[in-house]
Amino acid sequence: MNKLIKLLTTLLIVLFSISACDDDDDMPNVNEPGSLSIMMENKFGTDNVNLSSTFTSSKGDDLTFTRFEYIISNIALVMEDGSNYEVPDSYFIMGQRNDNASNRQMFELSNIPAGTYTGIKFAVGVDAASNANTDNYEKGELEGGIGMDWGWASGYKFIRWDGSYFNNAENTDINFSLHIGTDDNYKVIEKDFTENITINAEMTSELHFEVRANKVFDVIGFNELGLNFPPSEPVKTFSAVMFGPADKASTIADAYADMFMLHHVNNMN
């Protein structure tokens, strides 16, 4: 008899599990995992960041981007009890690579356990463990050799903003490149939701961030810092790159950690 019960239970579990593999015929309900869309709208002041406009910074620089990319990673959602749901392998390359590439401003997280969430954590950049080598494919969108990593010194570029600005002294456009990386400049950002959100298979949930790139240019004035930067470089370019002056890199990193503004949250049935 005992054996028969065991056998029947096993059969039931098998049947149930098989149907769980099949997502067509199950009605979504409030206990089933849901998804969350995250919009990161790249802004410069009130304007949208694109690769054709000229933007004026609070320091008075007129600048244009030729590449505007950054890495968002390690997303965790804070649950009501204060614990975190860590989204596995969440690495995303955001922004725009060149004129022909589409402007990536949105990604979707799926299979999030049903529940009530009070906030979000994410990082700009790549955690030290994943930043130690650039031959990644297991980790979300991290891929080596496509311009978001360094070959000569292994690691990822957490932001890669290239472009030009108008240099007043020279009366001409000068290129700039902000390539910031290294473990010190990995920045974790935490945002509380103004109202808790509910995630499950029946809800549509979206977080809408404004990414205020102008914040970085509030602290870095190209004309103010001068033409040849770092000063030892004879080329007429402004480069605040990983191997550039470390204090400037960390100033920029502090600024990009501060550029995410949670604009609004959509959460409805």
Added chain:
Amino acid sequence: MLFCLLQACERQKADNTFPKKLVVNVGINIADTVPFPKRNPFSEEGVLLGRMLFYDPVLSANNQISCATCHQQSLAFTDGLALSDKGATSKPLFRHVPALINLAWNDGLFWDGGAKNIESLAFAPLTHPDEMAQDIIELIKELETRLDYKTRFKKVFGKDTIHSAFIVRALAQFQRTLISDNAKYDQFMRKENGVVFSELELKGMQLFEQKCSACHSGQFFTDFSYHNNGLDATFPTEPEHMGQGRARVTLAPDDLGRFKTPTLRNVMLTTPYMHDGRFKTIEEVLAHYDENTVYSETLDTLLINEEQRLGIPLSETEKRAIEAFLYTLTDYEFISDTTLSNPFSSF
């Protein structure tokens, strides 16, 4: 039961065939095993794929340059030039091509250790405009169109699409098999084949141990560390901080002018010498240590003796003996081993 369920859910995985696990051997005087990162274990198919890629000019933008263009087996995987100009633009590079020998044991690569592992390193020569000048996305597309490669990648890495990580992992698997462990020196150390050292070689070995092995230490003939060996008094920022050595990567003032200790295995095949290939012969190198060592703040203290004399004093007889010993580090099997050579010539 769990096993059954997994099978039911992932039916398409049932026909997976895994690559054959490969144990790479190394001479017992050197190490017990050949290390590899957990994410990239050796397989027979992986090493062969890496070997094909290493010798295939398809890896470069103009399809004319392969890894082997600058890393020739006959020269212990160097190119014999001070500063190579074999890249896409024919512009000389800023640093001397390093020999690819016993790389598996290195934890920092390039002359300044900037590359943290062999996998990540490959992106540098692949994409540098003066080297292979490749666009990785284009390379993946090109490899995808070649059925043979596509099939091999799938076999090794189990995925239908090629990722950039797979290219550099395969290359790294092959490069970790570039093991030199059968020079006359090794056979002498292992007491094989009745190999004996001449008197001069023995004297050279003794002198080497006294005067050179602080940095060129152990069976790898390198401490895998970075030293300022007194080549220059100043370390200019141009070009691209190349002359600053390890400081280029760490930004630490103490690392100015410190470069990685190269292995001396096959040193007689890997002329010229130093990070910029400034010395054409081993005589020049020994003369540098004997009498041309230059002072700077970061000069290695091993090169300053108690009377503040710089360098390593060496008599002419001592130099000849050390040279004789260095010749015993030439591994003729390594430079002729067909499992390391161009696979396309034998297909």
